[in-house]
Amino acid sequence: xxxxxxxxxxxxxxxxxxxxxxxxxxxxxxxxxxxxxxxxxxxxxxxxxxxxxxxxxxxxxxxxxxxxxxxxxxxxxxxxxxxxxxxxxxxxxxxxxxxxxxxxxxxxxxxxxxxxxxxxxxxxxxxxxxxxxxxxxxxxxxxxxxxxxxxxxxxxxxxxxxxxxxxxxxxxxxxxxxxxxxxxxxxxxxxxxxxxxxxxxxxxxxxxxxxxxxxxxxxxxxxxxxxxxxxxxxxxxxxxxxxxx
Amino acid sequence: xxxxxxxxxxxxxxxxxxxxxxxxxxxxxxxxxxxxxxxxxxxxxxxxxxxxxxxxxxxxxxxxxxxxxxxxxxxxxxxxxxxxxxxxxxxxxxxxxxxxxxxxxxxxxxxxxxxxxxxxxxxxxxxxxxxxxxxxxxxxxxxxxxxxxxxxxxxxxxxxxxxxxxxxxxxxxxxxxxxxxxxxxxxxxxxxxxxxxxxxxxxxxxxxxxxxxxxxxxxxxxxxxxxxxxxxxxxxxxxxxxxxx
DNA sequence: GGCCATTGTCAATGCTTATGACTAATGCAT
DNA sequence: ATGCATTAGTCATAAGCATTGACAATGGCC
Numbered sequence: 001x002x003x004x005x006x007x008x009x010x011x012x013x014x015x016x017x018x019x020x021x022x023x024x025x026x027x028x029x030x031x032x033x034x035x036x037x038x039x040x041x042x043x044x045x046x047x048x049x050x051x052x053x054x055x056x057x058x059x060x061x062x063x064x065x066x067x068x069x070x071x072x073x074x075x076x077x078x079x080x081x082x083x084x085x086x087x088x089x090x091x092x093x094x095x096x097x098x099x100x101x102x103x104x105x106x107x108x109x110x111x112x113x114x115x116x117x118x119x120x121x122x123x124x125x126x127x128x129x130x131x132x133x134x135x136x137x138x139x140x141x142x143x144x145x146x147x148x149x150x151x152x153x154x155x156x157x158x159x160x161x162x163x164x165x166x167x168x169x170x171x172x173x174x175x176x177x178x179x180x181x182x183x184x185x186x187x188x189x190x191x192x193x194x195x196x197x198x199x200x201x202x203x204x205x206x207x208x209x210x211x212x213x214x215x216x217x218x219x220x221x222x223x224x225x226x227x228x229x230x231x232x233x234x235x236x237x238x239x240x241x242x243x244x245x
Numbered sequence: 246x247x248x249x250x251x252x253x254x255x256x257x258x259x260x261x262x263x264x265x266x267x268x269x270x271x272x273x274x275x276x277x278x279x280x281x282x283x284x285x286x287x288x289x290x291x292x293x294x295x296x297x298x299x300x301x302x303x304x305x306x307x308x309x310x311x312x313x314x315x316x317x318x319x320x321x322x323x324x325x326x327x328x329x330x331x332x333x334x335x336x337x338x339x340x341x342x343x344x345x346x347x348x349x350x351x352x353x354x355x356x357x358x359x360x361x362x363x364x365x366x367x368x369x370x371x372x373x374x375x376x377x378x379x380x381x382x383x384x385x386x387x388x389x390x391x392x393x394x395x396x397x398x399x400x401x402x403x404x405x406x407x408x409x410x411x412x413x414x415x416x417x418x419x420x421x422x423x424x425x426x427x428x429x430x431x432x433x434x435x436x437x438x439x440x441x442x443x444x445x446x447x448x449x450x451x452x453x454x455x456x457x458x459x460x461x462x463x464x465x466x467x468x469x470x471x472x473x474x475x476x477x478x479x480x481x482x483x484x485x486x487x488x489x490x
Numbered sequence: 491g492g493c494c495a496t497t498g499t500c501a502a503t504g505c506t507t508a509t510g511a512c513t514a515a516t517g518c519a520t
Numbered sequence: 521a522t523g524c525a526t527t528a529g530t531c532a533t534a535a536g537c538a539t540t541g542a543c544a545a546t547g548g549c550c
Contacts (some may be wrong), residue, residue: 196380
């Protein structure tokens with residue numbers, strides 16, 4: 001069958017007419033959000049950027065929220081696509097957290113809109129399965145496994161979402177915050193806030209990556225200490241043999 | 246065309262000067278946000294709720310963002326007011342994290358608007374000083390102390406902010422998410438997502454408080470394991486003496 | 491009394507999300 | 521191939537939002 005009827009379109013189960021499609025709209029949304037931030041993202045603007053009527057997007061998405069969910073799934077896909085769990089559950093957990101953060105930081109405006117939302121798309125299901133797999137490999141079982149999974153998953157989402165939300169603020173507002181570390185806290189009164197004063201010169205130099213790796217090491221460290229079964233990979237078996245928890 | 250439109254418009258008697266103040270507006274904003282959520286919070290609605298002209302609030306706040314910052318400071322004050330660090334730095338850290346979360350969960354809509362914002366108000370400075378004090382008591386010094394403080398502080402803010410943001414969503418959307426745990430994940434395909442399948446019956450029963458205490462115990466556990474100086478309080482000295490980290 | 495900054499009111503601008511009516515393109519059955 | 525139901529794109533429009541500038545009443549001050 002399949003003669004010469006628009007070969008590349010025939011792949012889809014249902015042919016798309018015209019110039020718009022959900023996929024194209026999501027892609028252009030991401031582009032707009034990356035370029036102009038949240039302020040540059042409205043359905044009329046999106047329609048115009050696509051070269052269509054300002055309201056045309058409503059033919060493909062029931063509402064703006066519907067579109068945001070599609071963007072969320074795209075982000076999760078970008079973040080967890082091709083992630084294959086190795087034999088070390090510790091690095092599986094650490095890596096999936098790092099990857100989510102990397103994606104969110106690459107698309108802060110999109111992430112700040114779509115974080116904390118459950119898409120129930122295939123990409124989300126996949127990463128959930130991977131993380132639960134790691135938690136089970138750590139020896140947690142039943143209700144405790146479910147709780148530990150939620151704790152680790154929500155930690156990754158909340159941290160990355162929070163960093164992204166900050167980066168999605170106006171540059172003006174971000175500068176206000178940065179200035180707090182570099183000047184306001186630097187000039188703090190010694191008697192009123194003695195502890196801030198003690199580390200005041202160190203505060204401006206702290207980098208975001210450093211902060212993230214610190215909290216991640218705490219979380220993973222606390223998890224490993226509580227895990228019923230140590231990690232079976234070469235590196236961690238070595239560490240466990242040395243009596244290090 | 247126009248006949249008698251403006252002639253007998255039902256006019257409310259003009260309010261007395263001083264019927265509005267920044268404090269009153271912040272209080273009414275919190276009330277509105279708690280009652281109706283983010284959707285019920287616009288400057289026109291706020292003005293009407295205060296019994297004034299919809300635009301009257303602009304006489305006291307330069308913009309909506311200006312008002313949101315004032316709300317943020319009010320929340321921090323409510324959360325950290327009266328917090329006195331004890332001799333146990335572990336519980337100081339845990340308690341201040343718990344208190345922030347409690348406040349944010351009590352005012353989810355307000356928190357979701359104002360989280361991640363630096364107010365540089367006295368309430369914020371105070372809680373920062375308390376947390377840095379605990380980190381110093383743990384034996385961290387210099388740049389490492391600054392990094393650990395940021396990690397712990399940002400963890401508390403991001404987790405509580407994230408939970409609040411979720412609670413600030415429409416009830417309809419929250420239900421969508423809850424249903425994901427109670428039905429969608431329950432009916433997952435065993436072969437496609439074997440790990441989800443394994444814990445599927447446990448997922449719906451996991452409570453938010455439980456998840457929070459789990460991640461908090463991981464974070465605190467990881468921190469304690471890395472701290473140069475163990476906690477000096479009776480309870481933790483005992484634990485340290487038993488060789489438990 | 492008279493000055494005048496402050497603050498409440500009003501009208502208006504230009505943006506937003508969203509909907510229903512209308513039109514034209516398309517796939518499908520005949 | 522032809523006609524038709526479906527549907528994508530367009531248009532007009534509604535209702536609500538943040539914000540602004542003009543205007544007017546108020547109350548402190550001299």
